[in-house]
Amino acid sequence: MRLLQQILGSVGRLFLGYISHVSHMVYLTRDALFWTFVAPWKGKGTVRWKSTIQQMVLIGFNSIPIVATICFFVGLIMAMQAAYQLERFGASIYVANLVGVSMTRELGPLLTAIIVAGRSGSAIAAEIGTMKVNEEIDALKTMGFNPIPFLVVPRLLALLIVLPCLTLIADVVGILGGFFLAVFNLNISFVRFFHQTAEALVMKDLITGLIKTFFFATIIAQVGSYQGFIVEGGAEGVGKSTTASVVTSIFLIIIADLICTMVFYSTL
Amino acid sequence: MQTNNPIIEIKELETFYGPRKVLDGIDLEIMPGETMAILGRSGCGKSTLLRHMIGLSKPGVGKIFIKGKDITALSEQEMLPIRRNIGMLFQGAALFNSMTVGDNVALPLREHTELEESTIKIMTRMKLDQVGLSGFEDFMPAQLSGGMKKRAALARAIAMDPDILFCDEPSAGLDPIVAVGIDHLILKLKKAFHMTIVVVTHELESVFIISDRVALLDGGKIIALGTVNQLKESMNEKVQQFFNRMPDPEKIDKESYLNSLIGEW
Numbered sequence: 001m002r003l004l005q006q007i008l009g010s011v012g013r014l015f016l017g018y019i020s021h022v023s024h025m026v027y028l029t030r031d032a033l034f035w036t037f038v039a040p041w042k043g044k045g046t047v048r049w050k051s052t053i054q055q056m057v058l059i060g061f062n063s064i065p066i067v068a069t070i071c072f073f074v075g076l077i078m079a080m081q082a083a084y085q086l087e088r089f090g091a092s093i094y095v096a097n098l099v100g101v102s103m104t105r106e107l108g109p110l111l112t113a114i115i116v117a118g119r120s121g122s123a124i125a126a127e128i129g130t131m132k133v134n135e136e137i138d139a140l141k142t143m144g145f146n147p148i149p150f151l152v153v154p155r156l157l158a159l160l161i162v163l164p165c166l167t168l169i170a171d172v173v174g175i176l177g178g179f180f181l182a183v184f185n186l187n188i189s190f191v192r193f194f195h196q197t198a199e200a201l202v203m204k205d206l207i208t209g210l211i212k213t214f215f216f217a218t219i220i221a222q223v224g225s226y227q228g229f230i231v232e233g234g235a236e237g238v239g240k241s242t243t244a245s246v247v248t249s250i251f252l253i254i255i256a257d258l259i260c261t262m263v264f265y266s267t268l
Numbered sequence: 269m270q271t272n273n274p275i276i277e278i279k280e281l282e283t284f285y286g287p288r289k290v291l292d293g294i295d296l297e298i299m300p301g302e303t304m305a306i307l308g309r310s311g312c313g314k315s316t317l318l319r320h321m322i323g324l325s326k327p328g329v330g331k332i333f334i335k336g337k338d339i340t341a342l343s344e345q346e347m348l349p350i351r352r353n354i355g356m357l358f359q360g361a362a363l364f365n366s367m368t369v370g371d372n373v374a375l376p377l378r379e380h381t382e383l384e385e386s387t388i389k390i391m392t393r394m395k396l397d398q399v400g401l402s403g404f405e406d407f408m409p410a411q412l413s414g415g416m417k418k419r420a421a422l423a424r425a426i427a428m429d430p431d432i433l434f435c436d437e438p439s440a441g442l443d444p445i446v447a448v449g450i451d452h453l454i455l456k457l458k459k460a461f462h463m464t465i466v467v468v469t470h471e472l473e474s475v476f477i478i479s480d481r482v483a484l485l486d487g488g489k490i491i492a493l494g495t496v497n498q499l500k501e502s503m504n505e506k507v508q509q510f511f512n513r514m515p516d517p518e519k520i521d522k523e524s525y526l527n528s529l530i531g532e533w
Contacts, residue, residue, distance in 0.1 A: 130365075131364075131365075134360055134362055134365070135358045135359070135360055135362035136362050136363075136364055136365070138324055138358065138362065139356070139358055139362040139363075139364075141324060141351070142322050142324065142351055142354065142356040143351065143352075143356075143375070143376050143424075144347075144348045144349075144351040144352045144376070144379075144380060145379065146344065
């Protein structure tokens with residue numbers, strides 16, 4: 001009887017803890033979106049552009065090399081895997097379709113989001129978490145600053161701007177990876193590959209891919225900030241929150257991707 | 269500005285951490301211009317009391333009036349104008365590590381006032397000069413020693429010329445000489461600006477130097493209130509223990525010790 005009570009108790013506590021995390025994250029996102037898009041128009045506070053641009057460089061510009069490298073290789077890998085099957089039917093030119101469509105619709109946005117979550121989402125959590133541990137967040141509050149417009153908004157805004165840009169770079173570089181294989185291994189000329197890609201891709205592919213990135217950007221910024229704000233107990237706490245931010249962001253990104261794809265699949 | 273109305277008034281404050289009662293019915297009045305030291309052992313709830321006074325956490329029961337306004341009933345947004353008249357020196361200095369010392373001090377001026385950048389620069393230098401850090405405005409906080417960080421944080425706390433200055437353990441983690449330096453600095457600022465100062469500490473030395481009145485906190489209650497001399501003459505056992513630096517009497521009760529080992533109470 002006591003064991004049953006303990007089991008039910010811990011399950012309940014886990015569930016309640018989970019619910020409270022989710023609800024706090026929803027509140028934080030609501031506030032952050034309010035301070036980003038509504039408050040400046042109502043004349044309540046301004047967006048801190050200097051800090052936003054700093055974040056854009058840190059999150060966006062500095063990620064270009066790693067995003068480009070990974071996506072180039074993934075494009076190359078996909079082309080090889082596709083060619084392996086398509087060559088048997090003498091249809092290796094369709095490598096262009098496969099790489100082009102899957103890169104723009106799915107892999108470009110997803111890979112970029114996952115790389116940025118690992119690179120910058122964790123940095124956001126660590127930075128805000130360290131500030132929390134050093135009482136800097138308390139200091140902000142006592143000086144009459146709201147930490148959300150001060151810390152969260154520049155990061156959210158930066159991500160909303162740079163993630164679509166990074167995704168576009170990823171798309172192009174990924175296709176380039178496929179092109180690399182086609183030209184040097186499958187003996188398809190540059191012009192043919194280019195035409196085939198242009199014919200296969202429609203605007204819808206690109207746009208559905210880019211719409212997702214806004215959700216991904218919001219998830220990375222909010223999960224990172226939230227994990228930073230809940231840090232307790234020194235350096236160890238910062239480490240835990242950083243890890244949690246990456247795991248949670250990637251999980252939520254996949255869920256968001258699933259929902260987006262389901263919506264696009266059934267409506268568009 | 270000396271009136272008989274208290275600038276800070278705490279009424280029947282109670283707080284819980286989970287099931288544990290941290291503050292148990294605190295009543296305290298702090299008059300304008302006085303320096304109140306809140307003295308107590310580690311874990312007696314003095315930092316919690318300070319957090320309530322600056323509105324960083326809300327108490328379970330009770331009210332706190334700052335200049336006649338009940339801050340426990342205000343929203344975050346309504347707190348902002350009150351907070352601008354409050355300076356706070358944090359235990360770990362809490363300087364923003366991503367900004368220079370000068371930017372740290374200038375931040376409240378830049379955000380809360382419409383002053384010209386050149387004026388702000390001059391005011392920043394003045395504030396840094398007052399705490400003995402002139403010429404350090406382009407240093408990063410990480411390049412400063414512990415005592416210098418505290419001084420810089422003090423400069424930031426007084427940047428807006430607040431009416432009330434709260435200090436959380438101003439001499440914690442500093443060597444005795446630097447610690448005395450900070451105490452004297454607080455005294456100097458008090459004379460120069462007629463601020464009301466609330467200091468939370470467990471350092472007797474610094475209490476003797478800076479405080480007008482002392483509130484001794486124990487077990488979540490104020491067990492003694494008065495000037496340093498009044499408290500020294502108090503007959504209360506715990507007050508005497510604190511002022512004479514006596515350790516806790518060791519209680520050896522065989523049965524309860526045995527029970528604590530077995531894990532039964």
